[in-house]
Amino acid sequence: MITRLAVVTGSSRGLGAALAEHLADRSWNVVACVRTESAAVSIKRAGVEPVLQDVRDPVSEALLAAVHGRPIDALINNAGIGAPARPLEDCDPQTILDAVDVNVAGPMRLTQALLPMLLTAPAPLIVNVSSRLGSLAAQAAGDFAGRRTSYAYRISKAAQNMLTITLAHELACRVRCWAVHPGGLTTAMGASDAHTSPREAAVRLSQLLDSSDTTSPRYLSLEGADLRW
Template sequence: MTTTLITGANKSLGLETARRLIDAGHTVYAGMRDPAKGDEARALGAHVVQLDVTDQASVDAAFAALPELDVLVNNAGILGTSFGVDDLSVDAMAHVFDTNVLGIVRVTQAALPLLGRSAHPVIVNVASGVGWPRFLSTEGRDEFPVPAIPYASSKAAVIALTVQYAKNLPSFRVNVSDPGYTATDFNHHGGHQTVTEGTDATVRLAQVAPDGPTGEFHDRFGRIDY
């Protein structure tokens, strides 16, 4: 049995990832800041665990409660409150980076001892196409009109840290996914993809074979070339 932890798993992409991996036979631990909001995850058969990626004590307690771990899905993320230059500040940047980037580092570092005991350790970080400069600068792409600086730059950092983790952990499979423009609370459900389509890459990478790709960026159609 494959044991999987998903952060930010109480709704949207995280909840759908939990549903699909449970259907695939995984034992899923659904991490979320407020376990009282975990009824949908529990109904799917997930084990709800309190996990705030911005709180080291919460992260440590969550992993102390896990019996084992094979797959980590770093899904938790925030959009932030800055959407242009006029409302940009260091505090706005720090707020987004604390969840989207440092949160991944907190969780991943805490997970490494358990993952290191797995026969097939896998990490999937959920980023976004808005972290990809080529997409941000290509007219006609969904990402092109996005003005937000903190969110885009945080997701660029997620892609880079994934590549670096993969190089440092050669026995692991460490990859990063782009959900695409998916209808979620982030965009007031204006995205043109369903949450199922938006989790295609994450779910596929969570089930990657031991000799599968590592250090790669994928969307639902496959690898995104550098």
């Protein structure tokens, strides 16, 4: 059996850590990007190779060495940040720039560097872990008007969705590009009404990686149907 390879960013905790562990349990090889030595030590196990890689930085030689030119079946751009929800008069524009750097430029950096290895896989998939709050259609309809969420998070996730669409158009028929809302996760970034554990979301996302659906771009939730862009 051919062992598949996934690169997962933001693997130090939450969904990223749960996904790296679960994929390894399913006989994937996982290159897990973390930002600290302590996180690398905690996540290392059979099938998981931790690499120090902050998505705000250029892709490191260490990450490229870990991939070692092998075909990449799945690039999971999971690393992300938000900002406290504040009214306009108290909102620092720098928080928007910081969020865009991680949530949008980060996935672009990884995709640029790893695209040659993605293109050698039989059915490569880029998953940008997004949010339903990135939907312009839903936001314009007022679906989340009562939810306290920062300008930085909403704007950067909408921009990330546009990145997914743009990549899908450029890489059409070569690499599938999906934006995936993981659901309400019980993590530090999760909402107060979150009810899905990172482990449960990891199981659902790993099943999604087995999908033969060729739709690209695609915007979907792990908790249900496809979403409106």
